[in-house]
Amino acid sequence: MEEVVFVSTRHNLLEKVYQTNDLTKEEITYLLENITHADREILYRYALKTKQAYYGDKVYLRGLIEFSNICRQDCRYCGIRASNAKVERYRLTPEEILTCCAQGYKLGYRTFVLQSGEDLWYTEEIFIDLIRAIRKSYPEVAITLSIGERRPETYQRLFAAGADRFLMRHETASQELYEKLHPTMLFDDRRACLSALKDLGYQVGAGFMVGLPGQTPADLADDLRYLKEFHPDMIGIGPFIPHSETPLGAEKGGTLKDTLVMVALARLLIPDSLIPATTALGTLDPQGRELALKAGANVVMPIITPTSVRKQYELYENKICGDDHPEDCRYCIERRIQAAGFDVDLGRGDSRQFISR
Numbered sequence: 226m227e228e229v230v231f232v233s234t235r236h237n238l239l240e241k242v243y244q245t246n247d248l249t250k251e252e253i254t255y256l257l258e259n260i261t262h263a264d265r266e267i268l269y270r271y272a273l274k275t276k277q278a279y280y281g282d283k284v285y286l287r288g289l290i291e292f293s294n295i296c297r298q299d300c301r302y303c304g305i306r307a308s309n310a311k312v313e314r315y316r317l318t319p320e321e322i323l324t325c326c327a328q329g330y331k332l333g334y335r336t337f338v339l340q341s342g343e344d345l346w347y348t349e350e351i352f353i354d355l356i357r358a359i360r361k362s363y364p365e366v367a368i369t370l371s372i373g374e375r376r377p378e379t380y381q382r383l384f385a386a387g388a389d390r391f392l393m394r395h396e397t398a399s400q401e402l403y404e405k406l407h408p409t410m411l412f413d414d415r416r417a418c419l420s421a422l423k424d425l426g427y428q429v430g431a432g433f434m435v436g437l438p439g440q441t442p443a444d445l446a447d448d449l450r451y452l453k454e455f456h457p458d459m460i461g462i463g464p465f466i467p468h469s470e471t472p473l474g475a476e477k478g479g480t481l482k483d484t485l486v487m488v489a490l491a492r493l494l495i496p497d498s499l500i501p502a503t504t505a506l507g508t509l510d511p512q513g514r515e516l517a518l519k520a521g522a523n524v525v526m527p528i529i530t531p532t533s534v535r536k537q538y539e540l541y542e543n544k545i546c547g548d549d550h551p552e553d554c555r556y557c558i559e560r561r562i563q564a565a566g567f568d569v570d571l572g573r574g575d576s577r578q579f580i581s582r
């Protein structure tokens with residue numbers, strides 16, 4: 226009798242999130258604590274259908290340029306944290322970044338994601354000149370920044386110079402866990418940055434890691450509720466993968482299954498968002514990104530960082546594509562997307578929410 230009640234409760238929750246794109250924190254927590262293999266299959270199918278209703282079978286590509294691994298922050302999970310003395314640090318010059326863009330443009334990319342550690346060598350002025358130069362050469366591309374926390378005035382000037390989008394994961398919605406993991410950052414600052422970026426008119430990406438040490442189903446429910454309320458244009462979700470040169474090196478990492486469930490729930494709760502099948506998922510499992518595409522993701526971010534420095538941008542260990550060249554990643558990804566049954570779209574791929582704004 227009891228089992229029948231549970232089955233019908235889970236079944237009702239799956240139907241509810243599919244029909245209404247909403248669940249309470251308690252409902253999400255209950256689902257995460259009791260989910261079965263069969264429930265997961267239903268969830269993935271509903272997420273795929275929802276993705277198709279909003280974006281069809283298109284998968285958008287973004288060229289990712291990891292332009293500096295120098296970081297002033299000291300996040301306990303991250304391989305390029307300031308106190309890891311074992312990474313060889315690098316910093317691409319604005320000219321080198323422009324060369325990456327030229328190469329990326331030739332490969333067909335129409336979004337460039339400029340990502341780095343929090344490296345203050347790149348001043349506001351340097352970024353402004355760089356963004357203007359990219360804009361001038363490629364007027365139609367989307368320029369996405371992923372450079373961490375700066376002053377709102379800086380965000381405003383970079384937007385005015387021509388940046389379109391900004392990625393900054395909230396990392397975890399649990400204040401207690403956030404504070405444990407980020408000795409050099411504040412929970413409220415992160416949220417304030419995200420809100421400021423959104424108010425300035427950026428298309429904003431938030432997101433979190435799955436399987437962090439101490440993270441509970443209720444914490445993950447908070448992550449999804451925060452996203453539902455903040456309504457970002459983009460949502461990055463990846464498994465935590467331990468890095469041996471960090472204080473969390475001996476911890477367990479996040480699993481493929483748990484991450485896919487969170488991707489699917491994010492799609493169902495925030496149906497018009499752009500959700501990448503992350504490199505971290507591809508690192509955890511050779512089919513990780515394809516499985517994410519089948520569970521609601523609709524973006525892939527192939528790396529166009531020069532091969533000479535790629536391996537040094539090691540946020541977590543065994544990151545894939547370290548020896549590859551930009552053209553390898555471009556065509557490898559296209560084959561994988563097609564083999565999974567989806568169509569590559571090289572356009573700007575703005576979010577549905579942004580288009581209707």
Ligand code: 5AD
Pocket residue numbers: 302303304393394396433434463464465466467468505540541
């Ligand atoms: N495992 C998985 N993801 C990580 N990130 C940083 N370190 C790790 C790790 N060890 C993620 C963070 C960050 C993004 C760029 O990479 O969520 O926002």
